[in-house]
Amino acid sequence: MRQYFGRKLLVYGLTFFVAVTINWMVPRFMPGDPVSSMVARAGVSNPGAVETMRTYYTNLFGFDQPLWKQYANFWAALFQGDFGISIWVFPTPVSEVIMGAVPYTLGLMIPSVLLSWVVGNWAGAFAARRRLLDNTVLPVGYVLTAMPYMWLAVLLAWGLGVVAGVFPVAGGYSFSLQPSLSVEFVADLLHHWVLPFLSLFLVALGGWAIGMRNMIIYELESDYSNYLSALGAPQRLIRRYAFRNAVLPQITGLALQLGVLVAGALVTEIVFSYPGLGSLILKAIQNQDFFLLQGTFMFIVLGVLIANFIIDIVYVVVDPRTRAGMAGAQA
Amino acid sequence: MSLRVSELRVYYRTLKGDVKALDDVSFTMRDGEILGLAGESGCGKTTLGKSLIRMDGRMRHMGGTVELDGRELPIGDDRRMNEFRFHEVSLIPQYSMSAMNPTRKIGKMVGELLGSRGVALDRAELESRLDLVELPRKVLDNYPIELSGGMKQRMVMVISTLLNPSLLIADEVTSALDVSTQKAVAKALIGFRDAGFVKSMIFVTHDLALTSHIADTIMVMYAGKLAEKAPAKVMVTAPRHPYTKLLINSLPEVGVRHADKKLSGIAGSPPSLLDPPAGCRFRARCPVAGDECGQEPPVVEVEPDHFVACWKA
Ligand SMILES: Nc1ncnc2c1ncn2[C@@H]1O[C@H](COP(=O)(O)OP(=O)(O)OP(=O)(O)O)[C@@H](O)[C@H]1O
Ligand code: SF4
Ligand SMILES: [Mg+2]
Numbered sequence: 304m305r306q307y308f309g310r311k312l313l314v315y316g317l318t319f320f321v322a323v324t325i326n327w328m329v330p331r332f333m334p335g336d337p338v339s340s341m342v343a344r345a346g347v348s349n350p351g352a353v354e355t356m357r358t359y360y361t362n363l364f365g366f367d368q369p370l371w372k373q374y375a376n377f378w379a380a381l382f383q384g385d386f387g388i389s390i391w392v393f394p395t396p397v398s399e400v401i402m403g404a405v406p407y408t409l410g411l412m413i414p415s416v417l418l419s420w421v422v423g424n425w426a427g428a429f430a431a432r433r434r435l436l437d438n439t440v441l442p443v444g445y446v447l448t449a450m451p452y453m454w455l456a457v458l459l460a461w462g463l464g465v466v467a468g469v470f471p472v473a474g475g476y477s478f479s480l481q482p483s484l485s486v487e488f489v490a491d492l493l494h495h496w497v498l499p500f501l502s503l504f505l506v507a508l509g510g511w512a513i514g515m516r517n518m519i520i521y522e523l524e525s526d527y528s529n530y531l532s533a534l535g536a537p538q539r540l541i542r543r544y545a546f547r548n549a550v551l552p553q554i555t556g557l558a559l560q561l562g563v564l565v566a567g568a569l570v571t572e573i574v575f576s577y578p579g580l581g582s583l584i585l586k587a588i589q590n591q592d593f594f595l596l597q598g599t600f601m602f603i604v605l606g607v608l609i610a611n612f613i614i615d616i617v618y619v620v621v622d623p624r625t626r627a628g629m630a631g632a633q634a
Numbered sequence: 635m636s637l638r639v640s641e642l643r644v645y646y647r648t649l650k651g652d653v654k655a656l657d658d659v660s661f662t663m664r665d666g667e668i669l670g671l672a673g674e675s676g677c678g679k680t681t682l683g684k685s686l687i688r689m690d691g692r693m694r695h696m697g698g699t700v701e702l703d704g705r706e707l708p709i710g711d712d713r714r715m716n717e718f719r720f721h722e723v724s725l726i727p728q729y730s731m732s733a734m735n736p737t738r739k740i741g742k743m744v745g746e747l748l749g750s751r752g753v754a755l756d757r758a759e760l761e762s763r764l765d766l767v768e769l770p771r772k773v774l775d776n777y778p779i780e781l782s783g784g785m786k787q788r789m790v791m792v793i794s795t796l797l798n799p800s801l802l803i804a805d806e807v808t809s810a811l812d813v814s815t816q817k818a819v820a821k822a823l824i825g826f827r828d829a830g831f832v833k834s835m836i837f838v839t840h841d842l843a844l845t846s847h848i849a850d851t852i853m854v855m856y857a858g859k860l861a862e863k864a865p866a867k868v869m870v871t872a873p874r875h876p877y878t879k880l881l882i883n884s885l886p887e888v889g890v891r892h893a894d895k896k897l898s899g900i901a902g903s904p905p906s907l908l909d910p911p912a913g914c915r916f917r918a919r920c921p922v923a924g925d926e927c928g929q930e931p932p933v934v935e936v937e938p939d940h941f942v943a944c945w946k947a
Pocket of ligand 2: 875876877914915916917918920921922923924926927931943944945946947
């Protein structure tokens with residue numbers, strides 16, 4: 304067990320290391336002078352500010368120091384949560400800008416990923432081998448998965464937002480409100496959250512449902528199901544076993560999908576102008592804010608790695624076979 | 635009589651038509667009897683075994699009756715049949731290696747299975763049966779993957795017989811095992827019968843040699859029909875049906891055998907059961923076939939307990 308997690312941690316650590324290194328290398332080996340181009344593109348007119356920025360960046364990159372030292376400094380700053388200063392909203396630290404956006408992304412991602420996974424698996428498991436349900440869940444599932452995300456999102460925004468006018472189609476909250484913990488603001492927040500959430504939820508739902516349905520049918524045809532049926536065990540018990548065993552590959556599926564899901568959430572935020580990390584990336588690119596871009600990427604890499612590690616742990620907890628494999632089977 | 639099968643017909647529904655896998659089969663079994671069921675691949679052994687406990691979705695009960703301990707088994711009615719399963723009729727499947735849910739501890743699974751049939755788990759009884767087949771008691775806290783093939787086989791044997799069924803169907807339980815393990819499994823099965831855990835048993839196998847050691851009676855099927863049924867000794871020393879004779883002769887030597895010797899070495903192959911030929915189904919391969927064989931031979935009791943379906947027996 305220890306060894307297993309040790310190995311996993313090593314792989315994740317290595318991935319993180321490579322991601323950070325690439326992140327460090329890009330501005331340094333880019334052709335041209337990143338400092339002056341960044342300062343120039345920042346479009347700050349106040350000469351004092353320009354000078355401040357130039358000194359700041361030169362110090363930060365530490366071009367006068369040897370490469371290995373620059374690299375070590377980069378890591379040291381990273382561990383202090385120091386991603387530099389944003390150009391777009393100068394002089395706010397990048398970490399602060401990111402922290403402002405993270406709750407929106409997580410608030411969108413976590414419920415939509417988990418709920419679509421849970422509801423999809425549940426619907427698929429329920430439909431498997433029940434003709435009437437199967438004939439509805441399956442086609443709906445196929446339509447949902449086959450639909451391009453953009454199309455679904457635009458359809459939702461147009462239908463529920465523009466035509467029906469039930470939900471706002473852009474922003475994290477109304478511009479007329481100031482973020483606070485009042486009932487009015489929270490309600491407004493939820494109101495803005497519905498459409499982006501729904502689009503992410505729906506687009507993932509069909510795939511989980513179809514996957515689960517197929518897995519359950521496979522499990523219901525497996526030897527242990529046949530044996531239990533031959534011994535007269537009720538369908539209830541057999542389905543319970545089948546569900547539990549069918550969920551395991553779905554957990555793996557979730558881990559594999561995670562990267563894609565994050566990318567999906569980024570697109571969603573852009574479509575619905577939702578103020579999360581996705582919008583931040585867009586803003587960073589538009590404003591040539593290199594530090595913000597770098598920081599956001601770091602954060603996303605870190606998030607995906609952590610989520611994968613959590614799924615690894617969950618998998619070990621629910622699948623005894625991985626545990627048996629770790630302990631070494633006995634004869 | 636423990637089991638009485640009368641004129642049983644079970645067909646498989648397929649797109650091309652009905653596969654007559656069990657066509658008018660009748661036989662009886664006494665209390666405590668072990669019946670060895672042999673015959674070439676595809677002759678209907680598994681179909682017979684499944685018919686007695688649980689038909690799959692493509693099987694159709696076309697006629698005939700099955701009586702166990704004087705009660706008729708509703709074999710064609712999946713729902714009504716359920717009360718007999720496990721309690722009265724049980725099964726050691728061919729796929730014992732994968733018959734247990736891989737993600738449940740064995741003891742827990744047994745408890746849940748019994749609970750679902752409304753029976754409380756008697757831990758002491760279960761453990762004493764584990765002792766009998768020489769399984770350590772701690773296997774109950776293991777997952778199936780932690781057991782070797784032979785251990786899984788014995789575990790399934792214990793589970794299947796836990797409710798002391800009247801009839802146990804053991805389908806090819808030894809086929810996947812090496813010779814010494816085969817012997818151990820055979821011994822355990824006889825032990826179960828002798829201990830009264832099962833009243834009677836149908837032991838399905840390709841291996842006529844092994845069958846003759848375990849079974850009291852041997853029944854040979856051919857193309858969905860009974861060919862010959864006789865006490866094990868008689869079957870091995872004095873078979874009457876031409877097919878059985880060829881089978882016995884193709885064994886190296888009676889008594890000393892290579893356990894992996896399969897039923898083979900007879901020229902030709904059995905007829906299609908989609909549209910079997912009229913008359914004796916063995917006719918095309920029979921060395922002594924004559925004109926009368928165009929008519930179907932009836933099953934005749936040529937000696938007490940010795941049944942043959944052949945005009946020339
Ligand atoms: N699901 C099915 N659909 C159609 N035909 C089937 C099906 N299962 C079996 N059969 C046919 O029924 C006949 C009897 O099959 P069965 O499995 O009972 O043979 P068997 O004696 O058990 O053979 P083996 O020794 O290979 O296990 C065969 O001709 C087979 O082709
Ligand atoms: S009935 Fe005729 S064809 Fe059939 S086994 Fe006997 S002799 Fe051979
Ligand atoms: Mg078979």
